[in-house]
Amino acid sequence: MKKLLFVPTMLTMAVLISACSTVPRTTSLLDQTRSDYVVIQNNPNVERYAPMEMQQATTAMNLANVASDKRESDADIDKLAYIAKDKIGVAKEVTKQKLAEADMTRTTKERDQMVLNQRTNEADQAKANAAQSQLATKAAQADAADSQARAAKLEAELADLSAKKTDRGIIITLSDVLFGTDQSRLNPNGMATAQKLADLLNQNPTRNVLIEGFTDNTGTAAYNQELSERRAGAVLHALQDMGVASNRVSTRGYGKEYPVASNATADSRQLNRRVEIVLSDDTGKIVQR
Amino acid sequence: MKTNSNQYGLTLCFAAVLLVAGCSSMKTPATADVAVSHAAVDDASTAGGAEYAPLEMRTARDELAQANTAMANKDYKKADDLAKKAQADAKLAQSKADTAKAQASASALQSDIQVLQEQINHANQ
Numbered sequence: 001m002k003k004l005l006f007v008p009t010m011l012t013m014a015v016l017i018s019a020c021s022t023v024p025r026t027t028s029l030l031d032q033t034r035s036d037y038v039v040i041q042n043n044p045n046v047e048r049y050a051p052m053e054m055q056q057a058t059t060a061m062n063l064a065n066v067a068s069d070k071r072e073s074d075a076d077i078d079k080l081a082y083i084a085k086d087k088i089g090v091a092k093e094v095t096k097q098k099l100a101e102a103d104m105t106r107t108t109k110e111r112d113q114m115v116l117n118q119r120t121n122e123a124d125q126a127k128a129n130a131a132q133s134q135l136a137t138k139a140a141q142a143d144a145a146d147s148q149a150r151a152a153k154l155e156a157e158l159a160d161l162s163a164k165k166t167d168r169g170i171i172i173t174l175s176d177v178l179f180g181t182d183q184s185r186l187n188p189n190g191m192a193t194a195q196k197l198a199d200l201l202n203q204n205p206t207r208n209v210l211i212e213g214f215t216d217n218t219g220t221a222a223y224n225q226e227l228s229e230r231r232a233g234a235v236l237h238a239l240q241d242m243g244v245a246s247n248r249v250s251t252r253g254y255g256k257e258y259p260v261a262s263n264a265t266a267d268s269r270q271l272n273r274r275v276e277i278v279l280s281d282d283t284g285k286i287v288q289r
Numbered sequence: 290m291k292t293n294s295n296q297y298g299l300t301l302c303f304a305a306v307l308l309v310a311g312c313s314s315m316k317t318p319a320t321a322d323v324a325v326s327h328a329a330v331d332d333a334s335t336a337g338g339a340e341y342a343p344l345e346m347r348t349a350r351d352e353l354a355q356a357n358t359a360m361a362n363k364d365y366k367k368a369d370d371l372a373k374k375a376q377a378d379a380k381l382a383q384s385k386a387d388t389a390k391a392q393a394s395a396s397a398l399q400s401d402i403q404v405l406q407e408q409i410n411h412a413n414q
Contacts, residue, residue, distance in 0.1 A: 079370055100388070107395070
């Protein structure tokens with residue numbers, strides 16, 4: 001009787017136990033590990049950047065899950081879950097590293113492009129500066145050539161006027177023969193000379209003239225003073241008529257003072273009857289007698 | 290009677306020898322695993338694990354020390370389990386250190402590029 005009851009009870013228990021053993025065992029560490037795993041599964045970057053580490057984490061996760069399915073001891077399940085959790089961690093870390101490296105590659109490219117652009121700009125700027133310099137040099141050269149040409153022209157004109165260089169500067173002498181018998185008017189030759197002087201002054205607008213009149217020693221001092229002034233005035237009026245501004249021309253009469261010859265002969269007296277035109281420097285300054 | 294107890298004793302000894310022999314088949318893999326985890330801890334240390342993953346490093350070192358003790362006590366199964374844990378922790382520590390360094394480099398490069406941009410802006414004023 002006892003024997004008969006024993007066997008079915010045993011059978012029932014066996015069935016119950018085997019039914020229970022289809023439910024896998026889980027531990028809290030395994031649960032945590034599984035949820036960590038889901039996170040990396042759902043992150044496409046992990047598969048993309050750390051495929052090898054992902055594979056290792058998967059293998060470890062599977063081992064832990066198998067142990068759970070086989071209802072192995074908590075200790076054994078935890079050993080495998082612990083390893084799997086670390087491997088999941090490694091997969092995450094490697095993904096982060098690779099993302100940082102990709103970022104650096106991109107940034108390096110950006111930096112190289114910036115440097116290249118800047119260098120290109122600097123090169124273009126240097127070229128532009130060089131071109132500008134060249135233009136400036138050419139302009140300066142043209143100016144210099146121009147100045148030289150004008151100086152040469154002035155030299156030629158002064159030579160044509162028989163100008164002399166003295167310690168007061170350049171002096172052009174208009175002799176007695178350039179005045180008519182009415183002794184204070186310029187004759188045609190005198191006018192021609194005045195025209196040359198007017199041209200010179202028009203081409204050299206920074207220069208001025210002082211016209212000084214002189215006579216010989218015949219006649220009174222007063223007469224000679226007036227005559228010398230009238231002669232200087234004749235030249236002034238001629239220049240004005242030829243377009244020279246009056247503020248550029250001044251006159252003085254010295255009468256019989258400052259003779260250049262003895263006044264003893266007719267020839268020497270003629271020499272003393274003259275008008276001297278003192279040319280200023282190129283700033284307009286005239287050295288007074 | 291004496292023969293029976295002798296036989297019993299002999300069987301017990303034989304079983305004990307088998308038991309010990311069965312356990313000592315773990316000795317070779319345990320030795321190997323302890324050596325591997327020792328190397329892993331060294332590598333993690335060199336990579337700066339102590340600075341960037343101090344918790345994992347400390348854990349790995351403790352587990353390694355315990356594994357060595359277990360080896361000395363001929364508890365090879367325990368030594369092997371601990372060695373495996375130590376190895377996993379050391380690798381995690383190393384990868385955390387590598388991440389920290391990579392992120393620091395990326396950050397430094399970002400700063401450099403900002404400085405460069407400022408220099409360029411200044412030069413082009």
